[in-house]
Amino acid sequence: MTIQPNRAERVYAPTGSVEFEADVLVLGGGPAGTWAAVCAAERGARVVLADKGFCGTSGATAAAGTGVWYVDPNPALREAAMANREKLGGHLQDRRWMARVLDRTYQQSNRLAECGYPYPIDDSGKSQRNSLQGPEYMRLMRKRTKQTGVTILDHSPALELLVDDDGAVAGASGVRRQKDDRWTVRAKAVVIATGGCAFLSKTLGSNVLTGDGYLMAAEAGAEFSGMEFSNPYAISAAFGSVTKTLFYGWATFTHDDGSVVPGAASKGGRSAIARALLEGPVYARLDKADDEVQRQMRVSQPNFFLPFDRTGIDPFKDRFPITLRLEGTVRGTGGLRIVDDSCATSVAGLYAAGDAATRELICGGFTGGGSHNAAWAISSGTWAGQGAADYARQLGTIGGRKLSRSGTIAYRSRSRRAFEPAALAKAVQREVFPYELNYFREASRLEGALARLDAAWHDVSEADAASKADLLRAREGAAMLATARWMYRSALARQESRGMHRRDDFPEQDDRQRHYVTAGGLDEVWTSVRPHADAAYAEAAE
Amino acid sequence: MIEVIDSARCTSCDICVNVCPTNVFDKTSGVPVIARQGDCQTCFLCELYCPEDALYVSPFADQAQAIDLIALRQTDAMGSYRRAVGWTDGTRDRRGDDRSYLLFGH
Numbered sequence: 001m002t003i004q005p006n007r008a009e010r011v012y013a014p015t016g017s018v019e020f021e022a023d024v025l026v027l028g029g030g031p032a033g034t035w036a037a038v039c040a041a042e043r044g045a046r047v048v049l050a051d052k053g054f055c056g057t058s059g060a061t062a063a064a065g066t067g068v069w070y071v072d073p074n075p076a077l078r079e080a081a082m083a084n085r086e087k088l089g090g091h092l093q094d095r096r097w098m099a100r101v102l103d104r105t106y107q108q109s110n111r112l113a114e115c116g117y118p119y120p121i122d123d124s125g126k127s128q129r130n131s132l133q134g135p136e137y138m139r140l141m142r143k144r145t146k147q148t149g150v151t152i153l154d155h156s157p158a159l160e161l162l163v164d165d166d167g168a169v170a171g172a173s174g175v176r177r178q179k180d181d182r183w184t185v186r187a188k189a190v191v192i193a194t195g196g197c198a199f200l201s202k203t204l205g206s207n208v209l210t211g212d213g214y215l216m217a218a219e220a221g222a223e224f225s226g227m228e229f230s231n232p233y234a235i236s237a238a239f240g241s242v243t244k245t246l247f248y249g250w251a252t253f254t255h256d257d258g259s260v261v262p263g264a265a266s267k268g269g270r271s272a273i274a275r276a277l278l279e280g281p282v283y284a285r286l287d288k289a290d291d292e293v294q295r296q297m298r299v300s301q302p303n304f305f306l307p308f309d310r311t312g313i314d315p316f317k318d319r320f321p322i323t324l325r326l327e328g329t330v331r332g333t334g335g336l337r338i339v340d341d342s343c344a345t346s347v348a349g350l351y352a353a354g355d356a357a358t359r360e361l362i363c364g365g366f367t368g369g370g371s372h373n374a375a376w377a378i379s380s381g382t383w384a385g386q387g388a389a390d391y392a393r394q395l396g397t398i399g400g401r402k403l404s405r406s407g408t409i410a411y412r413s414r415s416r417r418a419f420e421p422a423a424l425a426k427a428v429q430r431e432v433f434p435y436e437l438n439y440f441r442e443a444s445r446l447e448g449a450l451a452r453l454d455a456a457w458h459d460v461s462e463a464d465a466a467s468k469a470d471l472l473r474a475r476e477g478a479a480m481l482a483t484a485r486w487m488y489r490s491a492l493a494r495q496e497s498r499g500m501h502r503r504d505d506f507p508e509q510d511d512r513q514r515h516y517v518t519a520g521g522l523d524e525v526w527t528s529v530r531p532h533a534d535a536a537y538a539e540a541a542e
Numbered sequence: 543m544i545e546v547i548d549s550a551r552c553t554s555c556d557i558c559v560n561v562c563p564t565n566v567f568d569k570t571s572g573v574p575v576i577a578r579q580g581d582c583q584t585c586f587l588c589e590l591y592c593p594e595d596a597l598y599v600s601p602f603a604d605q606a607q608a609i610d611l612i613a614l615r616q617t618d619a620m621g622s623y624r625r626a627v628g629w630t631d632g633t634r635d636r637r638g639d640d641r642s643y644l645l646f647g648h
């Protein structure tokens with residue numbers, strides 16, 4: 001029996017805009033968004049998915065590809081998989097969440113195989129499922145999304161949420177940038193799956209990731225967790241965008257004069273590279289890879305080699321200059337705080353998945369080379385989609401809700417000062433890119449940056465509404481600015497070093513700070529702390 | 543950054559206009575144009591989707607490069623990414639070649 005999918009309904013709208021009625025609206029069409037859309041549709045919901053770019057090529061996974069935390073359901077293997085990253089993550093993970101993510105990722109990866117993902121077969125005949133080629137995976141996810149009856153709006157960035165009189169989220173609106181008009185979707189629940197924020201650093205596939213979902217969610221009252229874990233930097237050739245770091249595990253890093261950079265390594269020695277880059281150029285050569293490894297590398301990550309093949313560099317023999325590009329919350333772990341197993345946020349009707357949501361529950365304060373992000377996108381996407389569909393069903397028919405728009409910055413006419421999105425983006429980058437501010441953090445430097453960022457926020461708050469042509473860029477700039485302020489406020493609140501968060505003035509991990517930092521607010525940014533689950537249970541037992 | 547659309551190869555199918563995540567291209571009545579090169583994020587995905595191997599993305603992410611199209615056509619660069627991932631007719635068997643599982647955990 002084939003099930004007729006329920007489709008979102010296109011309703012009448014004035015010229016210059018399109019409108020849909022749906023049960024669930026998913027914002028973002030990377031892995032988290034497509035899993036959410038598919039799973040919501042499978043529960044019978046009418047779903048619209050809107051992506052800023054093209055669902056299938058847009059986002060970090062489509063361009064980069066990912067390792068996946070896929071572990072056979074053998075108790076010893078699962079236990080080892082959970083245990084071996086706890087120290088790196090600063091013991092902020094939650095075992096219950098790790099276990100449910102491992103389960104869900106295993107199940108859903110196997111579904112991908114059934115849907116035709118071409119997993120490789122190893123020499124013993126076993127299908128290997130811990131890596132996904134980005135373009136291949138996301139092309140398949142687009143196909144599955146369409147097959148389940150989801151309406152996809154490509155090149156349709158969401159720019160603000162709609163809320164009802166009680167403050168529950170009830171849709172969103174944005175622009176269709178290739179049609180030069182607006183879209184509005186009224187929905188009973190919204191899933192934010194807009195990815196992280198990489199501040200237009202050109203780290204692979206990430207210039208669509210400017211924290212838009214954070215800004216929209218914050219405008220509706222949502223809060224964040226772990227925003228101090230937002231300073232991973234990834235290695236690429238100095239001139240290039242391919243920030244895939246696995247193969248730098250076979251590299252030797254050298255100064256200009258050819259001497260080896262002491263302590264430099266892709267894993268566990270990246271800060272030595274950052275310190276050396278503050279002094280002068282740094283070079284890499286993948287001279288530890290033998291012929292066999294070189295062959296495996298070529299077939300496993302073909303895009304890694306594009307920058308080299310196209311410039312005549314042999315990365316195994318020639319040394320080439322490298323840089324570190326900021327990845328913010330894309331390979332950081334902070335994001336929207338989720339409050340229950342269905343990945344609901346603290347705002348009614350609003351769910352979060354993937355990089356848009358905090359990944360502390362499974363990664364703590366560190367990720368990278370661990371494949372947790374991809375597993376989280378699959379699992380949280382599944383739960384958020386199902387949760388949103390269930391919430392929509394419970395809501396039932398709710399005709400005639402009066403909805404209002406919640407967008408602030410770039411929508412309000414406050415003065416005659418023009419909004420200058422390009423200058424705003426540059427100003428934020430000046431505060432978040434420098435290693436001496438963000439990689440190596442310290443109170444007075446953070447405070448200086450925050451004072452400038454707060455002033456910039458005040459400034460754009462007073463600016464005129466952005467012109468139609470500038471609206472997307474203006475909202476992106478505002479989202480980056482807001483993200484930077486949650487990041488640094490949280491970084492100040494964590495007076496220790498833990499996970500990727502590194503304080504020059506507090507170089508040690510402090511056992512008393514094994515807690516989560518919550519952040520929120522727009523005009524006034526605030527932080528507070530929440531206990532780790534272990535501590536909460538201990539307290540309850542007292 | 544995206545540097546070239548080879549108008550001799552391009553069939554004006556407009557696939558690149560649709561798939562570019564950062565909306566770099568514009569449709570025209572014929573061959574699309576690179577309308578916003580500065581927005582290119584050097585992700586190489588337009589190359590993967592172009593059925594004619596008519597696009598070339600230079601690996602330089604931050605600077606435009608002068609490209610000699612005649613010379614470029616003599617190399618095997620155009621379409622090389624598509625062939626490497628097995629997205630051309632003659633290379634389909636490469637889609638399952640991923641050997642990452644041998645490289646993780648190094």
Ligand SMILES: Cc1cc2nc3c(=O)[nH]c(=O)nc-3n(C[C@H](O)[C@H](O)[C@H](O)COP(=O)(O)OP(=O)(O)OC[C@H]3O[C@@H](n4cnc5c(N)ncnc54)[C@H](O)[C@@H]3O)c2cc1C
Pocket residue numbers: 027028029030031032033050051052053054055057058059060061062064065066067068069156157158159193194195196203204205206208209210212213234242243244327330331353354355356369370371372373374375377563
């Ligand atoms: C170079 C690189 C390598 C990586 N390698 C690994 C790895 O090996 N293992 C691993 O686990 N993780 C890895 N990651 C991280 C992983 O890619 C991400 O965790 C994953 O892509 C998150 O999925 P997502 O769906 O949340 O976000 P994304 O895949 O980034 O997708 C977000 C989507 O939201 C859309 N969007 C953004 N703003 C809006 C808006 N305003 N309106 C509508 N849509 C919007 C974007 O266009 C995009 O399609 C890597 C990341 C990078 C950059």
Ligand code: SF4
Pocket residue numbers: 547548551552553554555556557558559573574591592593594595596597
């Ligand atoms: S995808 Fe290739 S053939 Fe099609 S319009 Fe673009 S450049 Fe031309």
Ligand code: SF4
Pocket residue numbers: 543544561562563564565566581582583584585586587588589599
């Ligand atoms: S490389 Fe990526 S961003 Fe640049 S034009 Fe091609 S698809 Fe667009």
